[in-house]
Amino acid sequence: MATETLTATSTSDSPSQVRVLLSTRHPDISLPENPGPILVNTNLRRYALSTLVNTLLQSEKPIPFEFLINGTFLRTSLDEYLTANGISAESTLGVEYVRAIIPPLYLASFEHDDWVSAVDFLSETSPAGKWAGSAGARKSGQERMLSGSYDGFLRIWSMSSEVLATSPSASNGGHTSSIKAARYISPSHLASAGLDRTIRLWKYSEDPEGFTASISPQVELYGHKASIESLAVHQPSSRILSASADHTLGLWSTKKSDAPAAPTSLLPSSTSQSFKRRKMGPSTSTPQRGPLSLLKSHTAPVSHAIFAPNDHTVAYTTSWDHALKTWDLPTSTCVDTRSTSHSLLSLSALPALSLLAAGTSARHITLIDPRASATTVSAMTLRGHTNAVVSLAADPESNYGLVSGSHDGTCRVWDVRSSRSEKEGRVGESLYVIERESLKGERKKVGGEGVKVFDVVWDTSVGIVSGGEDKRVQVNRGKGMVAEKGA
Amino acid sequence: NIDPESLLPQLPSLEELRPFPTTCATLFRGHDGRVRSLTVDPSGVWLASGGDDGTVKVWELLTGRQIWSVKLGNEEAVNVVRWRPGTEAIILSAAIGDHVYLIAPPIGDPEIESKGREILDAGWGYAANGATSNTKKESATQWTRPGSRLEEEGVLVKFSLRKTVKVISWHRRGEYFSTVCPQAQSSAVAIHTISKHLTQLPFRKLKGLAQSALFHPSQPIFLVATQRYIRSYDLSKQELLKIIQPGARWISSFDVHPGGDNLIVGTYDRRLLWHDLELSVRPFKTLRYHQKAIRGVKFHQGGLPLFADASDDGSLQIFHGKVVGDMMENATIVPLKVLRGHGVKKELGVLDLDWHPTQPWLVSAGADGTCRLWT
Ligand SMILES: [Mg+2]
Numbered sequence: 004m005a006t007e008t009l010t011a012t013s014t015s016d017s018p019s020q021v022r023v024l025l026s027t028r029h030p031d032i033s034l035p036e037n038p039g040p041i042l043v044n045t046n047l048r049r050y051a052l053s054t055l056v057n058t059l060l061q062s063e064k065p066i067p068f069e070f071l072i073n074g075t076f077l078r079t080s081l082d083e084y085l086t087a088n089g090i091s092a093e094s095t096l097g098v099e100y101v102r103a104i105i106p107p108l109y110l111a112s113f114e115h116d117d118w119v120s121a122v123d124f125l126s127e128t129s130p131a132g133k134w135a136g137s138a139g140a141r142k143s144g145q146e147r148m149l150s151g152s153y154d155g156f157l158r159i160w161s162m163s164s165e166v167l168a169t170s171p172s173a174s175n176g177g178h179t180s181s182i183k184a185a186r187y188i189s190p191s192h193l194a195s196a197g198l199d200r201t202i203r204l205w206k207y208s209e210d211p212e213g214f215t216a217s218i219s220p221q222v223e224l225y226g227h228k229a230s231i232e233s234l235a236v237h238q239p240s241s242r243i244l245s246a247s248a249d250h251t252l253g254l255w256s257t258k259k260s261d262a263p264a265a266p267t268s269l270l271p272s273s274t275s276q277s278f279k280r281r282k283m284g285p286s287t288s289t290p291q292r293g294p295l296s297l298l299k300s301h302t303a304p305v306s307h308a309i310f311a312p313n314d315h316t317v318a319y320t321t322s323w324d325h326a327l328k329t330w331d332l333p334t335s336t337c338v339d340t341r342s343t344s345h346s347l348l349s350l351s352a353l354p355a356l357s358l359l360a361a362g363t364s365a366r367h368i369t370l371i372d373p374r375a376s377a378t379t380v381s382a383m384t385l386r387g388h389t390n391a392v393v394s395l396a397a398d399p400e401s402n403y404g405l406v407s408g409s410h411d412g413t414c415r416v417w418d419v420r421s422s423r424s425e426k427e428g429r430v431g432e433s434l435y436v437i438e439r440e441s442l443k444g445e446r447k448k449v450g451g452e453g454v455k456v457f458d459v460v461w462d463t464s465v466g467i468v469s470g471g472e473d474k475r476v477q478v479n480r481g482k483g484m485v486a487e488k489g490a
Numbered sequence: 491n492i493d494p495e496s497l498l499p500q501l502p503s504l505e506e507l508r509p510f511p512t513t514c515a516t517l518f519r520g521h522d523g524r525v526r527s528l529t530v531d532p533s534g535v536w537l538a539s540g541g542d543d544g545t546v547k548v549w550e551l552l553t554g555r556q557i558w559s560v561k562l563g564n565e566e567a568v569n570v571v572r573w574r575p576g577t578e579a580i581i582l583s584a585a586i587g588d589h590v591y592l593i594a595p596p597i598g599d600p601e602i603e604s605k606g607r608e609i610l611d612a613g614w615g616y617a618a619n620g621a622t623s624n625t626k627k628e629s630a631t632q633w634t635r636p637g638s639r640l641e642e643e644g645v646l647v648k649f650s651l652r653k654t655v656k657v658i659s660w661h662r663r664g665e666y667f668s669t670v671c672p673q674a675q676s677s678a679v680a681i682h683t684i685s686k687h688l689t690q691l692p693f694r695k696l697k698g699l700a701q702s703a704l705f706h707p708s709q710p711i712f713l714v715a716t717q718r719y720i721r722s723y724d725l726s727k728q729e730l731l732k733i734i735q736p737g738a739r740w741i742s743s744f745d746v747h748p749g750g751d752n753l754i755v756g757t758y759d760r761r762l763l764w765h766d767l768e769l770s771v772r773p774f775k776t777l778r779y780h781q782k783a784i785r786g787v788k789f790h791q792g793g794l795p796l797f798a799d800a801s802d803d804g805s806l807q808i809f810h811g812k813v814v815g816d817m818m819e820n821a822t823i824v825p826l827k828v829l830r831g832h833g834v835k836k837e838l839g840v841l842d843l844d845w846h847p848t849q850p851w852l853v854s855a856g857a858d859g860t861c862r863l864w865t
Contacts, residue, residue, distance in 0.1 A: 118555065153555060181555070198550075198557065200599055228599040229535070248535050268601050303848065304535060323534070323849065344509065346849060348552075364552075364849070364865050365509065390515055391552065391865070410515060410552075449831060450514045450862070455553065472553075 021045050021081055022095040025056065032066065032102070034059050040095050045082035052077070056100050067103040072096060074422045076434070104404060104416060105481030107467050109440050112475045113148065113164050119470030120197070120457045121151035121185035128399060128463035131187035134238040139190030146465055149193060150476055151185030157195050157218055159207060160476075162465075168216040170195075170205065176220035176289045178203060179271075184234040184245075188257055193218065194243055196231035200269070202245055204257060224255050225265040226294035233307045237315045242295075242332075244318055248304035251297040252320050254332055262292035298330055300337035306347060306393075312354035319373060321347035321361050329373055341371055341380050351395035353419065355402035358382055362392025368407055370419065383429040385417050387436070390451050394469075396461040406461050412439050412447070412454030414469050414479075441473035501824055507810045509850040510796055510826045511864035516554040518861035520547060524835070525855035527570045527842045532577050534847045536597065538584075539861050540568025546584045548595050551846075551853075551863060558595050560643045562586045572658045574667070574684075579606040583667060585655035590669060591636065592647035592684075609664075610646045613687030630680065633687035649689065651680060661705040668703045668712070679703050679714055692728070696721075701741050707791075708750050715741045720755065734771050736763045743786045745797070749813050752821060754797055756784035762799050764811070764823060775823055779807045782834075785841050792848040796826075800840035804832045806854055806864070833858035 022040040027033050038059060043052075053068040060066075070077040077084060077098075085092055125139070126132050126146040132139060141147060147167070148160040155178040157170035171177040180198035188194055193205040202224035209216035229248035236243050241261065245253035256262045270291060303323035311317035318330040323346040329339035347369075349362035358370045368385035371377075390411035398404025398416075405417045415433035422431040439454040448454055455472040462468065466480030523542030530537055530551065537549040546568055548558040562568060566587035574581035580602055582593040594606030613633065635641060636648035657670035669680045678700035679693040693700075698716030705712055710725040718741065720734040738757035746753050753765040755773075760780050763773040782802035790796040795812040810824040829852070832840050838857035845852055852864045 118553075181557070228602070229533070248533070269599055271600065364515070364851075366513075389513070393552075450517045450554070452517045452519075452554075457553070 019045050019082070021085065021092045023081075023098045024095055025059075025098055025100060027100050029101070032060065032100075035061075043081070045085065045092060046080050048080050049077050052098070052100070053103070067105065068100045069103040071099040071101065071420055074420065074424075074429075076418075076421050099420070101403075101418070101420065102401070104398075104401070104418065104434055106435050107416060107437055107479035107481050110466060110478040110480050111162075111164060112440060112477055113150065113160050115150065115152050115154070115158070115474045115476070117152045117154035117474055118181075118457070118472050119150055119152050119474060119476055120181065120183050121149075121195070122458050122460055122468050122470040122476050123149040123185055123187050124460055124462045124465055124468060125149070125187050125190055126462050126464040129187065131189050131236075131238065135190050141190070143464055146462075147190075148465075148468065148476065149185050149187055150470060151182035151195050151197070153181040155179070155181060155197075157182065157185055157193060157205065159209075159216060159218065167209065168207065168218045170218040171220065176223075183230060183232055186234050186236045188236045188238050188243075192221075192257070194234055194236055194257070196234050196245055198230045200227045200229060200231060200247075200249075201225055202231060202234065202243065202253075202255060220289040222259055222262070223265075223289050223291045224262070224294065225269045225291060226253055226255075226297055227251065228269070229304070232304065235309045235318075237310050240315050242310075242315065244308040244310065246305040246308040246320060250301045250303060250305060250322075251299050252301075252305055252308050252318065252330060253297055254295045254318075254335070256292075256295055259290055259292065261295075263295065265291040265293045296335045298335050298337065300328060300340070301326065303346075307350035309350055309352060312352045319350060319352070319359055321350045323347070323364075327359065327361055327371055327373065339373065339375060341373065343369055343371075343380060345369075348391055348393045349395045349407075351397050351405065353397055353402065353405065356419070358419075360385075360395050360397075360405055360407075362395050362407055362409075364391045366390060366392065366409075366411075368392055368395065368405075368417070379428075381428060383419060383422055383431055384427065385419070385431040385433070387415055387433045388413070390455075393457060394459045396459050396467075399461055399463040406459055406467050408456035408459035408469050408471075410451045410455040412442070412451040412456060412471070413437060414456055414459050414467060416467070437467065437469070437477075437479050439471065439473050439475075440477055441475055502810075502822070504824075504826060507824060507826060509794075510808050510810070511829065511850060511852045512827055513865065514829070514831050514862050515851075515865040516552065516863035518549050518554045518556070518863075519859070520556045520559070521545065521859050521861075523859060524567070524838065524841065524857045525859060525861055526567055527572075528853055528855040528861050529572050529844050530846050530853055531573045531580065532575055532847055534849065536580075537853055537861065537863070538571045538573060538582050538595075539855060540571040540584055540586070541855070541859075542567040544568060544586060546571055546582065546591075546593070548582075548597060549861070554863070558597055560593070560595075560640070560645060562589075562591060562640075562645070566654075569654065569656050570658045572660060572667070574664045575660050575662050576664045578602070579609050581606050581609060581664075583658050583660070585658055585669065588650050588652050588654055588671070590649055590651065590655055590658070590682075591640075591645050593645045595644050607646065609684065612685050613683075616686045616688070629687065630677070630689040630691050633689075647687070651689075652677075657702050659702075659704045662707060666705070668705065670700050670703050672699050672701060674700075681712075693723075702743050704744065704746055706750060707746055707748050713744070713746065713753075715744050715755070717741060720744060720753070732767070732771060734765055734767070736761075736765070736773055738763065742784055745787050745789050747789050747811075747813055748791050748793075749815070752811075752813050754787045754789065754799075754811075756787035756799050758783040760784060760801075762787060762807075764821065766821060769820075774820065777807075777809070777823070777825070779825065779828075780805070782837075782839060785839075786843045788843050788845055790845045790850070792845070794850055796845070796850060798843055798845070798852055800843040800854055802834065802837060802839040804834040804839035804856075805830050806840055806843060806852065808852070829854070829864050831862060832856035832860065835859075
């Protein structure tokens with residue numbers, strides 16, 4: 004047996020050996036028959052242990068594994084680990100193996116004229132791609148990227164960094180100020196919002212060869228009284244959520260026929276003494292609509308809004324008022340408030356763990372169990388960023404993975420299984436730090452000047468995609484990250 | 491034998507005193523030359539700044555994005571910018587040279603924008619009508635329209651005070667604001683009524699050179715700092731209440747604790763003084779932390795026990811300052827953090843500072859041409 008070459012053949016009381024009990028939480032990579040404790044040399048490191056597990060699994064193509072011992076990824080030899088943690092080699096070590104997240108390498112940049120505030124993707128595995136099914140599937144290499152910029156324009160890109168289409172200018176029905184959020188609703192529908200307080204719905208069309216494409220205005224949604232910071236879309240129920248600096252959560256319909264009339268006092272035509280830039284205002288006749296409801300309970304700007312992963316009638320929001328709120332959308336009521344100690348600036352769900360991750364102005368990420376039964380507000384704290392954490396996205400391939408985008412100019416990749424116990428509770432460290440390629444090895448900038456990350460998404464097909472103050476969208480992907488799937 | 495240490499009061503640990511600003515989160519770059527003044531708007535999302543380049547700019551506070559800018563002059567510096575209190579309208583006051591401007595920057599929704607215009611336009615014609623009535627007072631200066639170029643940008647009212655305006659302070663209800671022109675002698679301190687476009691000069695007999703002035707946060711009291719003293723006046727009875735004596739050679743700035751009974755004073759002779767007005771007209775505590783002049787001092791006004799100062803040595807000092815509503819107990823003052831980063835240019839460092847209305851965040855304006863957000 005191959006294991007014989009790895010496990011030592013010397014006497015069992017040798018201090019150079021330790022018993023390990025291998026386990027995993029993933030059924031698809033669990034060992035066919037429980038081998039029980041295995042005696043291994045203490046000089047083994049991650050790579051040798053990974054080879055051992057692949058041998059036990061009889062994998063045709065080796066899967067790179069990482070090893071968690073007491074919540075810490077093994078980064079040394081077993082011997083060094085035992086010494087550092089004062090553990091006797093006599094004991095049996097519980098070792099959990101997980102698929103390794105390969106260091107996300109820089110793949111490509113998409114260069115813009117101005118700061119990039121929002122990114123989204125259309126692929127076979129992105130939410131809009133899945134809702135569309137085979138009808139809108141975008142095969143590998145044919146994916147589309149959507150970006151929103153401070154210059155007020157939405158752009159659709161091919162994977163070879165070509166702009167296929169740009170949204171119209173302010174005088175032709177486009178945004179009159181910077182875009183802060185952009186989302187695919189379906190392969191042919193987009194939503195965007197920003198500093199001009201409107202949500203705009205767009206039709207996107209592209210000829211089959213992808214040579215000509217266009218973004219045209221469909222509906223303008225009015226109701227917010229301050230900047231809109233983020234959008235969430237749920238295509239099957241035709242609903243959109245918006246988080247606004249006016250302290251409200253907006254609920255909207257993507258269907259013109261379902262949407263109430265727009266509040267006239269908020270329409271651009273309502274100011275008699277309009278400013279120049281508004282005089283240019285919409286000469287086009289894009290239909291204008293209002294919100295299904297504006298939900299009030301937060302006492303400061305709402306930074307982020309998401310639908311509950313398994314129930315689109317429930318929403319979660321984060322706010323500068325330090326609270327994470329749960330909303331029942333059909334009744335437009337706030338049903339739960341979790342108060343933390345810091346302004347919350349971003350939000351993402353980890354559905355399999357029933358946790359929500361919230362990024363703070365105080366440079367960390369708090370994991371929160373939103374269920375009423377939860378007794379503690381913070382389940383874990385992820386530390387490492389050096390500035391506000393303004394965007395979060397769950398790993399599409401792991402229940403435990405997360406990527407965060409920060410004003411410190413980095414994205415960080417986290418595995419929430421990797422954590423240690425501290426005075427304040429469980430604390431996690433990031434696995435990988437993704438720097439901005441635009442920095443080109445330059446010294447870190449004070450306050451993330453010039454390199455702040457504003458938005459990050461993680462797509463199975465494409466990788467980790469982030470946009471920021473460096474006027475670029477940057478794509479990073481772990482080599483083999485995709486190929487691993489189903490191995 | 492008594493250990494002298496045991497007689498000192500127990501100070502809370504830094505960890506217990508969190509949150510307070512510790513790091514620079516955002517740089518605001520765009521002014522050409524020194525940034526003289528800055529202010530966070532009452533909603534807490536916009537930063538306004540003014541400087542030597544004669545412009546007033548509005549920025550997105552968290553990202554540092556400049557979203558609006560107006561040039562008020564070519565020759566002179568914008569010495570002060572202050573938002574009007576209240577969130578029903580967005581109104582910015584700014585002073586460049588001897589002129590004061592009132593601005594409704596086009597950054598709010600149409601309702602807020604029209605409310606701002608309504609508030610600023612309400613006083614047109616008041617002075618003219620007032621001339622026919624004996625009960626109405628005459629304005630010390632004429633409020634005028636600044637001309638179509640500026641009006642299109644949202645700059646709606648202008649008036650001159652004949653000498654350089656260094657300080658603007660608003661009354662909490664947003665109906666009055668005061669200005670200080672240190673070189674203007676008997677007309678150095680003016681109080682302006684926005685709904686009437688009315689300027690009054692109630693401190694004709696002020697002794698000494700006026701440096702700064704403030705409305706008390708809750709009582710009808712007005713405080714005026716000259717180089718060496720701060721005098722408090724009862725506004726309704728028009729009488730002098732108290733002469734506060736920091737013992738400094740030259741006061742640069744002062745601020746009143748939101749509770750109303752405590753005061754901090756910053757001086758060009760590098761001192762920061764805390765006064766408990768219930769105790770004495772002399773300082774309760776003197777803090778010497780800076781190498782160079784202190785330019786500005788500010789209490790957090792949103793319920794956090796924090797205050798800070800800004801100095802020409804390029805640093806800001808953050809303090810915990812807890813006031814207990816008890817005559818017997820003194821304020822607890824603990825230095826928390828020195829914030830460094832601003833460069834010193836021609837002997838000038840940090841020229842102004844402001845707290846966020848609710849968060850433990852601070853902003854600072856530098857002679858190095860930058861503003862900074864500290865979180
Ligand atoms: Mg007292």
